[in-house]
Amino acid sequence: MPPVSTSSSRLVYDALKASGVRLISALPETWLVHLIRMAEDDPDMTLVRLAKEEEGVGVSAGAYLAGVKSAMLMQNHGFLAAVNGIVSCAQLYRIPLLMLITHRGSFGERDPWQTEGGGVTEDVLRALRIAYQYLDQPASVAHRIAEAQTLAYSSNKPTALLLCRDLMWEP
Amino acid sequence: MKRLDALRAVYDKLSQRVVVTIMGAVAAELQSIGHRPNFFYLQHAMGLASSMGLGIALTRPELSVIVLDGDGSVLMNLGGLTTMARYRPKNLLHIVFDNESLLSVGGFPTATSTGSDIAAIARAAGVPRAAMVTSIDDFVRAFDEALAANELTTIVAKVEATGPSAYVTDLALLENRFQFQRYLARAGKA
Numbered sequence: 001m002p003p004v005s006t007s008s009s010r011l012v013y014d015a016l017k018a019s020g021v022r023l024i025s026a027l028p029e030t031w032l033v034h035l036i037r038m039a040e041d042d043p044d045m046t047l048v049r050l051a052k053e054e055e056g057v058g059v060s061a062g063a064y065l066a067g068v069k070s071a072m073l074m075q076n077h078g079f080l081a082a083v084n085g086i087v088s089c090a091q092l093y094r095i096p097l098l099m100l101i102t103h104r105g106s107f108g109e110r111d112p113w114q115t116e117g118g119g120v121t122e123d124v125l126r127a128l129r130i131a132y133q134y135l136d137q138p139a140s141v142a143h144r145i146a147e148a149q150t151l152a153y154s155s156n157k158p159t160a161l162l163l164c165r166d167l168m169w170e171p
Numbered sequence: 172m173k174r175l176d177a178l179r180a181v182y183d184k185l186s187q188r189v190v191v192t193i194m195g196a197v198a199a200e201l202q203s204i205g206h207r208p209n210f211f212y213l214q215h216a217m218g219l220a221s222s223m224g225l226g227i228a229l230t231r232p233e234l235s236v237i238v239l240d241g242d243g244s245v246l247m248n249l250g251g252l253t254t255m256a257r258y259r260p261k262n263l264l265h266i267v268f269d270n271e272s273l274l275s276v277g278g279f280p281t282a283t284s285t286g287s288d289i290a291a292i293a294r295a296a297g298v299p300r301a302a303m304v305t306s307i308d309d310f311v312r313a314f315d316e317a318l319a320a321n322e323l324t325t326i327v328a329k330v331e332a333t334g335p336s337a338y339v340t341d342l343a344l345l346e347n348r349f350q351f352q353r354y355l356a357r358a359g360k361a
Binding site: 050055065067068070089092 | 215216217219222225226234248250251253254345
């Protein structure tokens, strides 16, 4: 089992629930294993397992217009795969879209194949003018998730939280 | 079969249902028959109309949701068929108008023109009911049967590669989006 932090995953999950999220769309990724299991085990959460991340933008847009708060869980490479959906659906139609993106390929990354995406993730977020913050320590998880959700809804725009190694890995 | 005639044939049955369409001819033709607040036209993001329909159907099981899709859009999100099939909401009807071309961008042929069979792909993806129809009568029959079956259905309607003279309508994208959201907020609460 990879040293992914169960306690940090629980903090993130509880904060998502507290911010009103009732639907999570996700594609598995090592750092997300606990979060996805928590969603799976929660009878009050609708978990939509995707084939590709861009679908999740459509699912979340539908859920939002139907009155249900949602979040997307994905790796940064999944975020890169979802960019057209983010631009042509969420941004074009002013849809609040809360995205939790694992920040693979940054300092400490051991998998060579993750390293290219890690170097461009923040540049792409900035190019898309998507407001984002790091989730890198347990103490700030709850309020940053709440604030990301608040800004998404007040601005009618996507917001992103980068799940960082310092939070997601056991020390 | 012309798509416009197929839309006219079921138009009255859309009045109490949630309708999500793709861009291009489908959106323009449905609006030419008559826009309603329960119609949402996803004017870009090809492939995601079915994903939006899935998101609405899963979160609002009391509503009947109809997606009006196209061959070009489905081919851009074939994986979405497997996601729809996985959750197979009973309140979702997925209609694919297959004109075997990307009509609004010059009419270039899609892979359905060389034998790719979207109904068979949907069936193989796990969609419990899938059919291909080539006439208005068969389309209307398949439409009625799908709603009566109360089970996720994909209907592929083979249509001519003809469309409206213009694609831009006087309904602004955001006007449509806020009106549709308001409709969904009120729906089922009456």
